[in-house]
Amino acid sequence: MNLIILFPDDFLDPQRVRLTGRRLAHVRDTHRAVLGDSLNVGLLAGLMGTGLITRLDEEALEMDVALDQPPPPKxxxxxxxxxxxxxxxxxxxxxxxxxxxxxxxxxxxxxxxxxxxxxxxxxxxxxxxxxxxxxxxxxxxxxxxxxxxxxxxxxxxxxxxxxxxxxxxxxxxxxxxxxxxxxxxxxxxxxxxxxxxxxxxxxxxxxxxxxxxxxxxxxxxxxxxxxxxxxxxxx
Amino acid sequence: MNLIILFPDDFLDPQRVRLTGRRLAHVRDTHRAVLGDSLNVGLLAGLMGTGLITRLDEEALEMDVALDQPPPPKxxxxxxxxxxxxxxxxxxxxxxxxxxxxxxxxxxxxxxxxxxxxxxxxxxxxxxxxxxxxxxxxxxxxxxxxxxxxxxxxxxxxxxxxxxxxxxxxxxxxxxxxxxxxxxxxxxxxxxxxxxxxxxxxxxxxxxxxxxxxxxxxxxxxxxxxxxxxxxxxx
Missing domain, CATH: 3.40.1280.10 (SPOUT methyltransferase, trefoil knot domain)
Known part of the structure; x- marks a missing residue:
């Protein structure tokens, strides 16, 4: 997972997301990320950017996201x-x-x-x-x-x-x-x-x-x- | 399996092979071949050609093989x-x-x-x-x-x-x-x-x-x- 895809439902507010399930498990077990790490994120059908981890525990991954790059052309x-x-x-x-x-x-x-x-x-x-x-x-x-x-x-x-x-x-x-x-x-x-x-x-x-x-x-x-x-x- | 690879041990004589195991199972179950059918065969590291099925049952596949074509270049x-x-x-x-x-x-x-x-x-x-x-x-x-x-x-x-x-x-x-x-x-x-x-x-x-x-x-x-x-x- 070189990019974590975000969906509209993930957003708590325009700059903040909360993820659970498969993406949470992947970030904990495969990325082995920790609080303060930055991850590559992108909104499905939208812009890409980075997500700064502000919470990471068994229940949820929360990130402050900044989306400013277009996806590569098809x-x-x-x-x-x-x-x-x-x-x-x-x-x-x-x-x-x-x-x-x-x-x-x-x-x-x-x-x-x-x-x-x-x-x-x-x-x-x-x-x-x-x-x-x-x-x-x-x-x-x-x-x-x-x-x-x-x-x-x-x-x-x-x-x-x-x-x-x-x-x-x-x-x-x-x-x-x-x-x-x-x-x-x-x-x-x-x-x-x-x-x-x-x-x-x-x-x-x-x-x-x-x-x-x-x-x-x-x-x-x-x-x-x-x-x-x-x-x-x-x- | 678009080509059945033959090994030296498969040969009963220079023109006849007997196969068992995975290749037999594949020809029976996937190719669903029958007596008299021709299959693409090739000798490992050698020539390719056709194999005419002369026996096909639960125990063995036997073919008369004619090998006359070189494999494609690497x-x-x-x-x-x-x-x-x-x-x-x-x-x-x-x-x-x-x-x-x-x-x-x-x-x-x-x-x-x-x-x-x-x-x-x-x-x-x-x-x-x-x-x-x-x-x-x-x-x-x-x-x-x-x-x-x-x-x-x-x-x-x-x-x-x-x-x-x-x-x-x-x-x-x-x-x-x-x-x-x-x-x-x-x-x-x-x-x-x-x-x-x-x-x-x-x-x-x-x-x-x-x-x-x-x-x-x-x-x-x-x-x-x-x-x-x-x-x-x-x-």
Whole structure:
């Protein structure tokens, strides 16, 4: 936790917060902070700054906070992600949030197992929490926006063309004649398939929606590794 | 498991293998393969090809194998990694192996907790297994070489200069005047610090050993995310 995210409910008055629960435990057990220490804090969707510890005991952490720095800019990147396995989903959301991805669309695909949609990790609270972990890691306060589309075809035909407009839209496809470009100076929409890849009909739909298939090399990477490597390459 | 790694002991004769244990279970339960199916196989440190299933039951998987393709080339990259938390270590080794990193040196640093060195995950067998998982994921047969250096100073003063020779050596350091370069056409040695970063004396030692400090941007990434993003950026 390189940044402690604050919520409006934490504020006792505009300069003072009181925290309990997970954040209190983390500051006591991991930071091993003491009275008078300063911590990095940031208001969710707002400014970042420092919190001076004025109380720290079993019940609560209280800080005087000064918030004066903007969070780092987001990457102009929209990820369109075939829903990964629940365990991978958590890591991908945290990792994408830490990398500064602006928008994430979780979508269905032929090779997405139906059971993934019913996982407890798809609960709103978990989807929020994993992205929050990414912000705490990276020192950012702005969640990537998350959208969920249970049906492939209506999303690709009705929603995706609007998302793609004004961006360079790329979809990884083994054997595509174009290699993935690098260091692009414009907004990007990036589609990442399920384990096992897109089927041909899905790829054709994505191409109709404006995506260019690009080859990502001979190695098959896990989704969270692929996303990080692509972000490093594209920006 | 996109590739089933074969070991010399698996061979009944030069064209025939018998597998049991984890690989048998995976082919039965996850691949749900049947007699007559073909699987991607590769001999550890050797060629890749296909295996035609000639027997598949509770006791064993037998295949006729034809090995004729070379594994994908390694990246000319040596990672010098401050030993991460045990849980992160597993993910970093698998992820680095999948990305094609050629050499990994795990080293000590001031902010590496001593307990990390005593973790069961540091057992030879686990260090081998995690890298193997990366090869199975990426379809590669060549393990990244792994070296462990329990003492920082002797490694940096006596070993590192030889490693660095003939490579571009980079160490991430927040606020360095140079941004991290991109798309480099020469071998790279990349030093990645512990959570909390290198201390100044360590950074000075790395600079004396030939490393150039580079700024990686305002976001603090988890080790495995940082390694993947840097690989994407540098190659």
């Amino acid at each position: 990457l102009p990147l929209t990820l369109v992600l075939a829903l990964p396995r629940p365990k991978v989903l958590n890591r991908v959301l945290a990792s994408a949030a830490s990398l500064g991805v602006a928008h994430i669309h979780l979508i269905n695909a032929w090779k997405v197992e139906k059971s993934y949609w019913k996982s407890p990790r798809m609960a709103e609270e978990n989807l929020h929490h994993q992205r929050l972990l990414g912000l705490e890691q990276a020192k950012d306060t702005v969640l990537p926006e998350l959208h969920i589309h249970r049906l492939f075809r209506p999303f690709v035909e009705d929603v995706l063309p609007t998302i793609v407009e004004g961006t360079q839209a790329l979809v990884g496809h083994p054997g595509a004649p174009e290699p993935c470009p690098r260091h692009i100076h414009q907004p990007i929409t990036l589609a990442v398939g399920p384990e096992g890849g897109w089927i041909e009909a899905e790829l054709a739909s994505l191409i109709r929606a404006g995506f260019c298939p690009v080859d990502l090399g001979p190695r098959i990477l896990r989704t969270e590794t692929a996303v990080a490597a692509l972000v490093g390459r594209l920006f | 990246l000319p990259l040596t990672l010098v990694l401050a030993l991460p938390r045990p849980k992160v270590l597993n993910r970093v080794l698998a992820s680095a192996a999948s990305l094609g990193v050629a050499h990994i040196h795990l080293i000590n640093a001031w902010k590496v907790e001593k307990s990390y060195w005593k973790s069961p995950r540091m057992a030879e067998e686990n260090l081998h297994h995690q890298r193997l998982l990366g090869l199975e994921q990426a379809k590669d047969t060549v393990l990244p070489e792994l070296h462990i250096h329990r003492l920082f100073r002797p490694f940096v003063e006596d070993v590192l200069p030889t490693i660095v020779e003939g490579t571009q050596a980079l160490v991430g350091h927040p606020g360095a005047p140079e941004p991290c370069p991109r798309h480099i056409h020469q071998p790279i040695t990349l030093a990645v610090g512990p959570e909390g970063g290198w201390i100044e004396a360590e950074l000075a030692s790395l600079i004396r050993a030939g490393f150039c400090p580079v700024d990686l941007g305002p976001r603090i990434l988890r080790t495995e995310t940082a390694v993947a993003a840097l690989v994407g950026r540098l190659f």
